[in-house]
Amino acid sequence: MAEQSSPTGLPDPETLADTFVVYEVDTTPTDGVRYYGEPLAETDQVVQRVAPWFRKQGYRVTLRRETGEYVLVATERSLGVDGIPWVNVTLALVTLLSTLFAGSRWYGSSVTADPMALLAAWPFAASVLGVLAVHEFGHYALSRHHEVQASLPYFIPIPNLLGTLGAVIRMRDNMPSRRALFDIGVAGPLAGLAATVVVTAIGVTLPPVEVTGGIAARVELGYPLLLQGVAALMGEQLTYADPALLPNPVVIGGWVGAFVTFLNLLPVGQLDGAHVSRALVGDRMRLVQRAVPVALFGLAGYLYVFEGGRAAALWAFWGVLTLVFSQTGTVAPIDETPLGAKRKAVGFLTLVLGALCFVPIPLVLV
Incomplete structure (x- = not known):
């Protein structure tokens, strides 16, 4: 069993206790610091609540589920470009x-x-x-x-x-x-x-x-x-x-x-329009996102019926893509x-x- 204390500068398990109950802390050379435990809130809310503590110390955090258990992974942030990309x-x-x-x-x-x-x-x-x-x-x-x-x-x-x-x-x-x-x-x-x-x-x-x-x-x-x-x-x-x-x-x-x-600017998934719309309307973004594939399929149908099918396949393809994109979720700010x-x-x-x-x-x- 790994130690249940965090490396210097990172939040201790007790700090996270009201959101994420930690029963193990581990450090790896590739993933950074890993907090194993159980979330006490919806998974998307866990990161939103704990991220400020990590961000202050120069870390970003993600929540994963691996082999049946939840893991908060804290990775050191770097704003620069290391070496030649x-x-x-x-x-x-x-x-x-x-x-x-x-x-x-x-x-x-x-x-x-x-x-x-x-x-x-x-x-x-x-x-x-x-x-x-x-x-x-x-x-x-x-x-x-x-x-x-x-x-x-x-x-x-x-x-x-x-x-x-x-x-x-x-x-x-x-x-x-x-x-x-x-x-x-x-x-x-x-x-x-x-x-x-x-x-x-x-x-x-x-x-x-x-x-x-x-x-x-x-x-x-x-x-x-x-x-x-x-x-x-x-x-x-x-x-x-x-x-x-x-x-x-x-x-x-x-x-x-x-x-x-x-x-x-289509407001779905991780597209720019989704970021702008999410920032503007908050959680109501979900309703906006649902309308996009409907509109694109409707446009494809119109072109198929009244314009001899010109560009209908293009918009039908993007209708399918937006359905897929909408499953990836949008960015939730802290x-x-x-x-x-x-x-x-x-x-x-x-x-x-x-x-x-x-x-x-x-x-x-x-």
């Missing part, structure tokens, strides 16, 4: 290559016939990766501001029309307050929207490309109101009478930014103090901007 760097480089390849197709080039076409696609890759990076570093910057441990962005390469499925960061910490949850959640979409507007404004002023064959000639994009508004303010156009002319591929970076922002009026106003504005990024038929292969 090789996984992040490798994924970023591979995603750069995959977006360069995807960009060559949007320019109507063939990498097989001309390997230099890969490098010529750098404006497309820069616009797509730039928007995604700004979004994720918005989260990262506010995580550091609120002293919440978070990873650097992980880019996700995939050989599709865009060369990527986006990017994510991992938050490995207890969320200190609703304010922190809101600020971190809203920072990504707002930063990404700013980058989206800039990239779109640049893209619409660049000359269109002429594409007579290949995958780019078979793609029909739907542009949301946000992009249409930027183009109108710049006195430029997003569509052309000549079917061989397509907007400069830099515009696709703006389209990606708008589409990613809308999807991320401090449930409601947000002030300024943050509520910013949250409302963010959701309105997210709605401007929506288009019923975002992409169709023709």
Whole structure:
């Protein structure tokens, strides 16, 4: 039997007694300090109650159930980056290559016939990766501001029309307050929207490309109101009478930014919209979350019946994803103090901007 006293600086078992009755304390080189015991509250409330004691001492805490018993695991927090993040760097480089390849197709080039076409696609890759990076570093910057441990962005390469499925960061910490949850959640979409507007404004002023064959000639994009508004303010156009002319591929970076922002603002699971909504409405978030799959399946049904099925499969797929995401739960902050009026106003504005990024038929292969 291991000792029932905690390492210096960490809460003693007696401190946790009104929430978690500890009968064993163990220290491991990989997991940190482990408190074995029985919870005296709902499992999600246990962490919420005990996390402040651990956080003050520089630890984050999770509650696990292993081989029939509950374990509170306290792991030392680290806000810095230890060494070179090789996984992040490798994924970023591979995603750069995959977006360069995807960009060559949007320019109507063939990498097989001309390997230099890969490098010529750098404006497309820069616009797509730039928007995604700004979004994720918005989260990262506010995580550091609120002293919440978070990873650097992980880019996700995939050989599709865009060369990527986006990017994510991992938050490995207890969320200190609703304010922190809101600020971190809203920072990504707002930063990404700013980058989206800039990239779109640049893209619409660049000359269109002429594409007579290949995958780019078979793609029909739907542009949301946000992009249409930027183009109108710049006195430029997003569509052309000549079917061989397509907007400069830099515009696709703006389209990606708008589409990613809308999807991320869906209030389910661990998406940005869930963080923002949870911070705004508290536990009522559960009701909001239930409505999202219903709305997406309804949209898919409408498109199937009245629009010849265009994009119906896309929204049905996201309906299934949101059902899955909703099972992962949302972040529960330690401090449930409601947000002030300024943050509520910013949250409302963010959701309105997210709605401007929506288009019923975002992409169709023709």
